[in-house]
Amino acid sequence: MFSLISFVKRVNKGNNPPLVEKASNPLRFGVLGAARIAPDAIIKPARCHDDVEVIAVAARNKDRADEFAKKWDLPKSYGGATAYQDLLDDGDIDAVYIGLPNSLHFEWTMKALALGKHVLCEKPIADNEEETRKMFAFAEEKNLILLEAWQVRFHPAIQRVKAIVEEGSLGKMVSMTTHLGVWNSVFFVKDDIRFNYSLGGGGLMDMGPYPINCMRYLASCEPVIDSAEAICRSENIDRRIETHMTFGALPATIITDSAMEGWGPFQLIPQWIKMVLRVDCEEGAVEIRNYVLPHVWHSITVLPKNGKPRVEKAYKPLEGKGEEWWSAYRYQLEAFMDKVRGRKPQAWRSAEDSISSMHIIDTIYTKCGLALRPNSEFKL
Ligand SMILES: NC(=O)C1=CN([C@@H]2O[C@H](COP(=O)(O)OP(=O)(O)OC[C@H]3O[C@@H](n4cnc5c(N)ncnc54)[C@H](OP(=O)(O)O)[C@@H]3O)[C@@H](O)[C@H]2O)C=CC1
Ligand SMILES: O=C1OC[C@@H](O)[C@H](O)[C@H]1O
Numbered sequence: 398m399f400s401l402i403s404f405v406k407r408v409n410k411g412n413n414p415p416l417v418e419k420a421s422n423p424l425r426f427g428v429l430g431a432a433r434i435a436p437d438a439i440i441k442p443a444r445c446h447d448d449v450e451v452i453a454v455a456a457r458n459k460d461r462a463d464e465f466a467k468k469w470d471l472p473k474s475y476g477g478a479t480a481y482q483d484l485l486d487d488g489d490i491d492a493v494y495i496g497l498p499n500s501l502h503f504e505w506t507m508k509a510l511a512l513g514k515h516v517l518c519e520k521p522i523a524d525n526e527e528e529t530r531k532m533f534a535f536a537e538e539k540n541l542i543l544l545e546a547w548q549v550r551f552h553p554a555i556q557r558v559k560a561i562v563e564e565g566s567l568g569k570m571v572s573m574t575t576h577l578g579v580w581n582s583v584f585f586v587k588d589d590i591r592f593n594y595s596l597g598g599g600g601l602m603d604m605g606p607y608p609i610n611c612m613r614y615l616a617s618c619e620p621v622i623d624s625a626e627a628i629c630r631s632e633n634i635d636r637r638i639e640t641h642m643t644f645g646a647l648p649a650t651i652i653t654d655s656a657m658e659g660w661g662p663f664q665l666i667p668q669w670i671k672m673v674l675r676v677d678c679e680e681g682a683v684e685i686r687n688y689v690l691p692h693v694w695h696s697i698t699v700l701p702k703n704g705k706p707r708v709e710k711a712y713k714p715l716e717g718k719g720e721e722w723w724s725a726y727r728y729q730l731e732a733f734m735d736k737v738r739g740r741k742p743q744a745w746r747s748a749e750d751s752i753s754s755m756h757i758i759d760t761i762y763t764k765c766g767l768a769l770r771p772n773s774e775f776k777l
Pocket of ligand 1: 429430431432433434435438455456457458461496497498499501519520521546547548590596603
């Protein structure tokens with residue numbers, strides 16, 4: 398009962414964070430695209446960050462832009478065919494959040510960097526490794542912050558799993574496995590950008606960054622992809638991919654499935670969601686449930702071979718900044734701002750980190766015999 402009440406309180410506060418008083422010269426963000434993810438990823442986190450203000454949105458349709466601005470109390474909105482460029486040309490804007498389809502991440506990140514704006518760009522950061530390299534090289538040249546918004550890395554839950562594994566009582570890691578699956582009709586809309594090849598879609602593009610990067614983080618090294626096999630929903634668009642890889646001597650399996658089959662006769666009983674990552678060690682195992690959105694709810698189960706299982710939660714770091722109700726996106730914004738302001742963030746994702754992640758996605762597609770997501774035609 399107590400945990401249900403604290404769950405409701407935490408989620409409610411995370412969804413409706415308090416509006417804090419702003420510093421005298423906060424970083425002013427513009428949002429490219431009235432995307433579904435934008436409120437959670439940037440608007441709500443900014444409300445409770447004293448050094449950030451979201452001042453504008455741009456959408457291809459003016460009414461949509463105005464509606465979004467009204468709903469989220471943003472002073473400016475840009476709409477129409479030139480809206481994204483108009484927002485970038487706004488001299489009041491210091492940074493942009495990009496929640497556009499993957500195929501547009503390259504173009505709008507490059508344009509924003511060219512105009513001197515810092516960029517927080519959604520995962521996966523680009524269509525492929527080649528684009529990713531160019532984006533980070535350009536950010537470095539312009540001396541601007543570019544971060545791929547893979548928020549899980551910033552949340553204490555995955556950091557706690559790493560600490561448990563490294564603390565040593567479970568012995569050496571022997572394997573990692575995850576099956577990340579969702580029931581198609583609940584999570585995706587009709588004509589979802591995720592399943593459109595020309596928009597950089599694909600099940601692995603959408604879900605792959607989570608298990609690939611959690612495993613890279615836990616293993617502290619890069620994997621070799623041994624095999625990968627896809628079941629497609631349309632040409633070059635994977636529904637399910639099973640990948641076997643090795644991190645040094647450590648075998649790992651990742652299954653991503655964007656349309657899990659149901660159970661029982663005619664698969665009548667839907668399987669809603671599967672989001673467990675398990676690390677087996679010589680002396681036991683550790684499992685994290687819901688590593689994708691850990692701030693909503695998660696559980697970390699430690700299963701020692703010679704001892705009692707225990708369950709842990711990690712909504713707040715043991716040391717450093719954070720609140721129980723902070724979402725992973727809020728932790729991410731804190732780190733982004735630390736970087737922009739020249740402070741050392743609690744956690745960070747480097748250029749190499751994002752490049753490696755895209756390299757792995759490209760390699761898995763190639764192993765499956767599927768085409769890489771196409772390069773943007775945009776040239777700076
Ligand atoms: N980190 C996370 O937790 C999550 C990340 N994401 C990532 O965020 C991005 C957006 O996802 P999501 O919010 O679900 O997507 P939506 O479909 O809700 O939003 C995409 C936005 O892209 C704009 N857009 C521009 N060109 C096109 C086009 N040709 N077709 C469709 N949309 C277009 C639209 O903006 P306009 O308003 O101008 O019409 C739309 O608002 C993806 O990269 C996805 O991987 C998504 C969910 C969670
Ligand atoms: O990034 C994401 O996280 C949650 C998923 O359900 C969603 O498809 C994806 O875009």
